[in-house]
Amino acid sequence: MILVRQDTSPEDIEGMVISEAIVTSRGGMTSHAAVVARGMGTPATVGVNGLQVDYKNGIATIAGTELQEGDWLSVDGTNGNLYLGKIQTNDSKVNDDLSTILDWSKQEGNLGVYANADTPADFAQALKFGADGIGLTRTEHMFFKPERLLEMRRLIIAEDAEERKAPLEELLQMQQGDFYELFRLSEGRSVTIRLLDPPLHEFLPHDAREIAKVSDQLGIDPDYLARRVDALKEINPMLGHRGDRLAVTFPDIYEMQVRAIIGAALELHDQGLEIQPHIMIPLTGSKAEMSWVRGIVVNQVESLFSQQGIRLKYTVGTMMEIPRACLTADKVAEVSDFFSFGTNDLTQLTYGFSRDDVGSFMPKYIEKGILKADPFQTVDVDGVGELMKMAVEKGRFTKGDLPIGVCGEIGGDPKSIEFFEAINVSYVSCSPYRVPVARLAAAQAKIKMSKKKDVLANYVKS
Amino acid sequence: MILVRQDTSPEDIEGMVISEAIVTSRGGMTSHAAVVARGMGTPATVGVNGLQVDYKNGIATIAGTELQEGDWLSVDGTNGNLYLGKIQTNDSKVNDDLSTILDWSKQEGNLGVYANADTPADFAQALKFGADGIGLTRTEHMFFKPERLLEMRRLIIAEDAEERKAPLEELLQMQQGDFYELFRLSEGRSVTIRLLDPPLHEFLPHDAREIAKVSDQLGIDPDYLARRVDALKEINPMLGHRGDRLAVTFPDIYEMQVRAIIGAALELHDQGLEIQPHIMIPLTGSKAEMSWVRGIVVNQVESLFSQQGIRLKYTVGTMMEIPRACLTADKVAEVSDFFSFGTNDLTQLTYGFSRDDVGSFMPKYIEKGILKADPFQTVDVDGVGELMKMAVEKGRFTKGDLPIGVCGEIGGDPKSIEFFEAINVSYVSCSPYRVPVARLAAAQAKIKMSKKKDVLANYVKS
Numbered sequence: 001m002i003l004v005r006q007d008t009s010p011e012d013i014e015g016m017v018i019s020e021a022i023v024t025s026r027g028g029m030t031s032h033a034a035v036v037a038r039g040m041g042t043p044a045t046v047g048v049n050g051l052q053v054d055y056k057n058g059i060a061t062i063a064g065t066e067l068q069e070g071d072w073l074s075v076d077g078t079n080g081n082l083y084l085g086k087i088q089t090n091d092s093k094v095n096d097d098l099s100t101i102l103d104w105s106k107q108e109g110n111l112g113v114y115a116n117a118d119t120p121a122d123f124a125q126a127l128k129f130g131a132d133g134i135g136l137t138r139t140e141h142m143f144f145k146p147e148r149l150l151e152m153r154r155l156i157i158a159e160d161a162e163e164r165k166a167p168l169e170e171l172l173q174m175q176q177g178d179f180y181e182l183f184r185l186s187e188g189r190s191v192t193i194r195l196l197d198p199p200l201h202e203f204l205p206h207d208a209r210e211i212a213k214v215s216d217q218l219g220i221d222p223d224y225l226a227r228r229v230d231a232l233k234e235i236n237p238m239l240g241h242r243g244d245r246l247a248v249t250f251p252d253i254y255e256m257q258v259r260a261i262i263g264a265a266l267e268l269h270d271q272g273l274e275i276q277p278h279i280m281i282p283l284t285g286s287k288a289e290m291s292w293v294r295g296i297v298v299n300q301v302e303s304l305f306s307q308q309g310i311r312l313k314y315t316v317g318t319m320m321e322i323p324r325a326c327l328t329a330d331k332v333a334e335v336s337d338f339f340s341f342g343t344n345d346l347t348q349l350t351y352g353f354s355r356d357d358v359g360s361f362m363p364k365y366i367e368k369g370i371l372k373a374d375p376f377q378t379v380d381v382d383g384v385g386e387l388m389k390m391a392v393e394k395g396r397f398t399k400g401d402l403p404i405g406v407c408g409e410i411g412g413d414p415k416s417i418e419f420f421e422a423i424n425v426s427y428v429s430c431s432p433y434r435v436p437v438a439r440l441a442a443a444q445a446k447i448k449m450s451k452k453k454d455v456l457a458n459y460v461k462s
Numbered sequence: 463m464i465l466v467r468q469d470t471s472p473e474d475i476e477g478m479v480i481s482e483a484i485v486t487s488r489g490g491m492t493s494h495a496a497v498v499a500r501g502m503g504t505p506a507t508v509g510v511n512g513l514q515v516d517y518k519n520g521i522a523t524i525a526g527t528e529l530q531e532g533d534w535l536s537v538d539g540t541n542g543n544l545y546l547g548k549i550q551t552n553d554s555k556v557n558d559d560l561s562t563i564l565d566w567s568k569q570e571g572n573l574g575v576y577a578n579a580d581t582p583a584d585f586a587q588a589l590k591f592g593a594d595g596i597g598l599t600r601t602e603h604m605f606f607k608p609e610r611l612l613e614m615r616r617l618i619i620a621e622d623a624e625e626r627k628a629p630l631e632e633l634l635q636m637q638q639g640d641f642y643e644l645f646r647l648s649e650g651r652s653v654t655i656r657l658l659d660p661p662l663h664e665f666l667p668h669d670a671r672e673i674a675k676v677s678d679q680l681g682i683d684p685d686y687l688a689r690r691v692d693a694l695k696e697i698n699p700m701l702g703h704r705g706d707r708l709a710v711t712f713p714d715i716y717e718m719q720v721r722a723i724i725g726a727a728l729e730l731h732d733q734g735l736e737i738q739p740h741i742m743i744p745l746t747g748s749k750a751e752m753s754w755v756r757g758i759v760v761n762q763v764e765s766l767f768s769q770q771g772i773r774l775k776y777t778v779g780t781m782m783e784i785p786r787a788c789l790t791a792d793k794v795a796e797v798s799d800f801f802s803f804g805t806n807d808l809t810q811l812t813y814g815f816s817r818d819d820v821g822s823f824m825p826k827y828i829e830k831g832i833l834k835a836d837p838f839q840t841v842d843v844d845g846v847g848e849l850m851k852m853a854v855e856k857g858r859f860t861k862g863d864l865p866i867g868v869c870g871e872i873g874g875d876p877k878s879i880e881f882f883e884a885i886n887v888s889y890v891s892c893s894p895y896r897v898p899v900a901r902l903a904a905a906q907a908k909i910k911m912s913k914k915k916d917v918l919a920n921y922v923k924s
Binding site: 234235236237238239240241245248249283285286288289292321322323324327328331345348349350351352353354356357360361364365368369370371380382383384386387 | 696697698699700701702703707710711745747748750751754783784785786789790793807810811812813814815816818819822823826827830831832833842844845846848849
């Protein structure tokens with residue numbers, strides 16, 4: 001089954017999971033469809049010019065050819081080609097030769113290679129490819145299963161903290177189960193969990209029919225729900241009320257997530273498995289903000305520890321994805337145990353490019369040579385890279401041993417990995433299927449860098 | 463007559479011009495309603511919590527009080543208060559004492575003080591307040607008069623460059639007339655004109671009724687227009703297809719604007735008034751981009767000069783509003799005759815804050831002390847200021863005498879002006895009504911800085 005759409009959004013996740021391939025008319029390398037498909041190892045071709053989808057009649061038209069529901073289409077996600085009809089395919093496997101190369105690479109490389117994994121299935125796949133652990137779990141993807149989405153919606157439309165208590169309690173149970181599974185699979189490897197990141201309106205229904213259905217499910221007035229949906233709408237959601245801004249206005253959501261993370265780690269401690277959870281705050285812009293949110297997190301952790309009379313090691317770090325955080329990284333490091341560059345958002349903000357909207361002009365930029373490459377695919381050394389370098393230097397000025405990772409899409413890009421090695425990043429994290437590529441690239445980058453160092457050493461000796 | 467709305471957008475400009483005050487339920491210091499009202503000297507209160515507007519029945523409800531169309535309401539734009547009923551008011555005037563202070567300030571200050579002016583009326587007002595010229599003309603505001611909007615829409619929905627020719631020719635005539643008036647009023651003072659900045663969808667109708675009306679005016683199929691409107695929609699318009707990205711995909715729009723600017727200057731040259739137009743490119747992110755767009759501009763200018771056998775002096779500079787441009791300012795300066803900081807967009811991108819959407823969380827940030835002040839009102843020295851300082855240093859490293867201005871809202875803010883003086887900005891540009899404040903602040907900043915220098919001089923002597 002192939003999902004053919006204009007574009008996808010988080011609420012399509014269940015449909016995406018059961019699709020064998022995904023095709024969209026909008027988007028690029030880092031649009032929702034591409035990122036999610038890559039994470040699941042599902043072939044996807046996005047940004048197909050000339051694809052029209054007629055949802056009502058179940059017809060897709062591609063370059064003049066009309067496809068009905070049920071027609072065969074084959075998708076090559078590597079080069080983006082679409083083929084009419086059914087083409088024979090084989091699954092890729094990790095064979096002994098590849099395992100040997102990956103072992104050598106691990107011995108040679110400096111950079112840790114972690115996986116972006118939101119589900120036990122993702123994580124298991126990443127471990128097969130030799131991932132060192134999880135560098136990024138996006139907790140929001142856990143909220144899109146139908147029964148959870150309902151609780152999440154109940155939470156969002158609640159009038160006050162009191163009304164939020166019941167759905168928060170439900171979500172706590174579910175999230176704790178998710179984290180338990182990831183921690184159990186980790187067998188003590190690092191697992192870094194990012195607290196809720198997207199704006200709340202992403203969880204709400206958008207059109208009148210959906211609003212009617214959901215208000216029925218929740219037993220509320222559809223007009224009231226429509227007003228809530230309208231009130232939460234944003235003109236530029238990427239720059240809106242999301243990330244740790246949600247914690248500043250609704251601290252109870254992050255508090256619930258922290259209780260679920262620590263609760264799961266304590267369960268496993270009882271069973272004899274030592275977990276050190278890494279809790280990651282998204283969208284931090286300043287030391288004051290990080291410090292405030294860290295306070296919320298630490299309070300919850302400490303209260304659980306004293307309730308149970310057990311203490312575990314844990315860290316609280318921050319995404320580095322807002323230019324201002326990079327510019328003031330020496331201050332931010334004072335209240336952060338680690339940094340992890342979110343290169344997708346950092347690139348969006350450094351360029352002023354919306355990754356969902358660049359399709360209308362970026363091809364012309366590449367064609368005319370104004371951009372040498374898509375900065376969402378390979379790090380832009382002069383601009384985004386300059387901010388990253390600054391953040392590494394300032395962060396390590398404050399804390400010499402600060403762990404610094406990269407968990408955006410380019411964490412798995414070989415050319416970018418060479419740059420990360422050069423500026424002394426500690427690890428990268430990428431989708432499971434890119435782990436082997438990243439591992440090899442990390443070793444190559446290390447060898448290249450040490451050769452450069454040798455040249456200098458020889459020069460000094462002569 | 464008072465305009466009461468949820469928020470305003472560029473297509474409301476005609477209604478805003480004839481309103482004596484503007485009240486909106488959404489937005490903040492730099493939202494559309496606030497910026498436009500400030501420019502026109504119209505009292506405005508924006509972001510009124512608890513204001514509901516029922517457009518269909520012409521009823522506004524504020525904190526439980528229902529107002530009908532025609533009811534009296536008084537607006538204090540300085541403190542944001544609203545008063546039921548009619549309060550007696552007096553216009554503010556420039557008296558002799560104020561003139562004297564402004565003259566002294568002009569003699570003392572280092573910073574040039576220019577106005578953001580889009581119309582002859584704005585400019586005349588600014589000149590009364592002693593502005594040195596125009597630092598920013600936003601050409602898009604000229605496209606919202608009804609007969610022009612129609613041509614602009616014809617332009618946007620055109621299928622190809624050939625179909626765009628006729629509306630471009632119409633717009634050329636109208637724009638040339640606008641620029642002629644501004645240049646004539648300038649009497650040779652500097653006038654800086656920014657080429658088209660907003661995304662094209664801002665000029666199109668949004669709802670079905672408007673689409674029907676406009677398709678009728680343009681004599682086209684409403685379904686076709688609806689599809690065009692839909693195709694141009696963006697998820698994050700602030701980060702989308704706008705600014706000089708429009709020039710890369712549709713160079714003919716900037717070409718038309720350049721011909722109108724140079725055409726107007728040549729007309730005045732014939733009449734004995736020497737104009738040196740300053741042409742400003744918005745949203746530049748790199749040297750390659752600026753260089754490409756500069757090529758488009760210079761080609762048009764030179765072709766007009768050779769047609770007429772006359773040469774005028776002119777400059778082509780860039781807005782500095784994309785973090786990446788600041789980070790690579792040494793390169794960008796190689797192809798720019800001046801820089802002008804667009805602090806609104808630069809602040810949006812450095813913080814990852816949409817100025818239209820911050821209302822939902824910024825009050826909490828201020829309340830909890832996470833933000834000391836609204837960075838759209840007063841420069842954020844540690845973050846945005848750091849990028850500005852870097853851009854000034856890198857730009858002047860390439861060109862020691864590079865003129866560098868600030869034309870965002872904070873160009874008129876006294877505290878920010880002190881910082882601009884300290885980092886060696888050359889001029890500020892602000893709305894006409896803030897010119898006297900900026901002039902005084904510039905003199906105070908200069909005196910404060912030279913006192914600091916004197917302390918050092920004395921210290922060296924002793």
